[in-house]
């Protein structure tokens with residue numbers, strides 16, 4: 337099925353984009369990379385009369401880092417640019433990992449970070465890494481600007497806190513604790529597919545003690561989320577470097593699986609997804625701990 341009829345209007349400022357988006361109301365959608373939007377339009381799940389093309393807003397397509405302010409990624413930054421960024425590769429490697437496994441090269445070149453978050457899919461690739469990095473989303477709308485913590489951004493499948501006329505302008509990622517190590521792991525039938533289950537894990541060791549741990553899961557609940565009980569089970573624990581660690585990390589994985597609320601769908605059964613969560617969390621923690629020890 338082809339695309340339904342629509343009009344498109346382009347803008348090169350955030351202010352005009354907000355005003356147009358607000359003015360057209362439910363008849364409008366923002367157009368960034370179009371990789372999600374056009375699929376939904378072809379499937380008649382979305383029928384906007386007007387697309388507001390925001391790709392020409394130059395200020396939203398950039399990656400900036402400084403030691404005081406941390407990392408700022410503009411909403412229109414392409415997934416591939418995140419993958420290719422040297423500063424992200426060196427300081428926020430978990431974001432490079434997520435970018436590297438999102439879709440195909442074509443999707444990575446067209447798709448944007450803002451579109452990935454605004455789409456609010458439970459399997460949004462960037463959600464688990466941004467949750468463990470305790471990032472915030474800068475949103476601008478007719479009512480002004482606000483910074484929304486990642487753990488408050490998603491409210492349900494396909495639903496975020498964004499209100500009518502509001503757009504994401506950038507994502508702010510604070511510097512992680514020094515020497516913290518983070519890993520992102522995704523499980524899908526084929527690499528290009530959206531995930532059946534995904535986990536991001538961050539570990540900070542103080543000698544043999546796990547000082548800080550953050551675990552976030554994707555595709556196994558109505559929204560991506562932090563697995564707080566699993567984190568509690570590991571925080572402050574001594575890691576002896578022997579077989580006892582494996583038993584502890586398996587237990588943490590089981591707790592994370594219990595915290596998840598997956599559904600049966602085309603991509604997999606809920607019971608299988610829970611098993612995958614337990615495995616991804618254990619493996620992610622093992623890899624992060626191994627890196628932290630080096």
Ligand SMILES: Cc1cc2nc3c(=O)[nH]c(=O)nc-3n(C[C@H](O)[C@H](O)[C@H](O)COP(=O)(O)OP(=O)(O)OC[C@H]3O[C@@H](n4cnc5c(N)ncnc54)[C@H](O)[C@@H]3O)c2cc1C
Pocket residue numbers: 365366367368369370371372373374375411412415437438439440443446447448449450451452453454455459460461462498502503504505527528529530531
């Ligand atoms: C074959 C294929 C494979 C895919 N694989 C994956 C995958 O593995 N992992 C994954 O997470 N996703 C995947 N996707 C989904 C999609 O490509 C990504 O979510 C992408 O990042 C969406 O960005 P976009 O710029 O194309 O969004 P668009 O399609 O342009 O927009 C999506 C929605 O977000 C809104 N929007 C866009 N930008 C903003 C903004 N700045 N502020 C507010 N609202 C905005 C739009 O109005 C629209 O409703 C896949 C898609 C396809 C077609």
